[in-house]
Amino acid sequence: MAHILLRHRDIPDIHRLEVYKKNGGFAAFKNAVTNMKPAEVTDVVKNSGLRGRGGAGFPTGLKWSFIDNKNWPHYVVANADESEPGTFKDREIMEGNPFQFLEGVAIASYAVSANVAYVYLRGEFWQLAEFLDEKIAEMEEAGYLGKNLFGTDYSLKLYTHLGAGAYICGEETALLESIEGKRGQPRVRPPFPPSYGLYGKPTIVNNVETLTNVPLILANGAEWYKNMGTPDSAGVKIFSLSGRVRKPGNYELPFGTTFRELIFTHGGGVQDSRKVKAIMPAGASSSLILVDDEKVLDTPMDYASVRTLGADLGSASVIVVDETVSMDWLVNKTVHFFRHESCGKCTPCREGTYWMSHLTERIHDGRATKADVDLLLIVAKQMQGKCLCALGEFSTMAVVTGIERFRNDFEKVVKA
């Protein structure tokens, strides 16, 4: 099947404006601005079943419909902070198929009547930001951005904004704080960004992959999109496959594709033909799926099915863990990450990740006792449901499921 998002893999040079245009580029945006009302655009996206690809899976059109029309101006922000360990899809989209992403930003902006949109990129994407700046300039030159677009009174400006190395800025309210020139710390919600966002104004924040779907949904219709994937999870998804597989990389597949197909057909199987021990379907924030039965691999990857395995699909950053990996090592790695990235605003996360990291280190170093394993589980569970944003919650997922599903790995490294 031809790609919908990673179209640069089928169409060479689609990162060049004339090539993108020749392949139907900007027709959807032009048609929206000249022939459709903003609310009609939102309805098409709503009916397509598109859900947010950043991890939360919130229905995109529904989010757009929440924009507060009594408070102006409106903003659209593309979340290109991509920082989840195991996720590397947005970068490939922006490098390979930048105009489809930017057209998605433009359509979203029109749908919520925003005249300014920002693309928030993680600071490490320095070269990519320069590249997108060039692409934005080309769009302005060609009349796809700027004042009075296509002879209407709709105007739109697009800007990039670079973060500076903080995982938490992927959280949408922390991201907005960061654009405002502050430390990236999440806000207390509600209010949510569609009513109180950037500079306190109604704002829609969407992930890069989510927005990149939009031009083709508009061009081909909601039904076309809905017919792909599963009833609960419409469309295609880019699965970032990493860890102990032969061919790691991004694979664009319909929702509902099985883990087996992803790992074995596309990923070439496990390195050295070892057995899959666990799967983390949502990067470092994942619960650890126990693969003790081959049948687990036949589970379809959609939001509902993955939940039956006691995990969330999230951003679909599938990290494959083989039988040679011990979970005490793995959990020490993930906890170290979250301890470093905790923003420090709320106590359960700041203190919880700190104490968890002491425990995981001690366990991994062989200095711990069985009671420390129990204590680690208690600390993690005490944090759950008490943190200001999802980061704190995420930091506990691998810990809790690691101990509960792979307890032997911990007990064999502790002192008797």
Added chain:
Amino acid sequence: MSLATKYPKEVKQILSKYPPEHKRSAVMPLLYLAQREEGYLTKTAMQEVAKIVDITETDVAAIVGFYTLYHDKKEGKYRMQVCTDLPCALRGADQFMENLCANLGIKVGETTEDGLITLEAVMCLAACDKAPVFQTQGPDGIKYHENMTVDRTMELIAALKNAGGEAK
């Protein structure tokens, strides 16, 4: 020389991206600009940025302290930032780091004797399929180096040394 006199065009361009009543938003891009040449932010540079966007020096310092890509201390000319997070570690990043340290004769966090390279372990760089991976942060911005080996890294270091001369 001050930022405004040295980079008037860049400062103006950065400020133009944000609503005039929210010029505080320009603080992050201005800090990158101020850090460009020395590789770290001097107190004077932070004071100037504070003045341009009309916030206190304390606010600027808080931002510099919060984000990992801003630095308030002079280190090597290039920061070599190797990802050692879980997905990279599953593909040999820890071993790569160990071998690199041995080759450079320094530990993680240290700088080579010639002042060219500071070696750092960092969090995920969104290139998990191309491990071992690191970025170099230096006078020419941030660059990715993917699917690296120690040999190729040593070649890169030699090239950086030849290109820029000895770094103080």
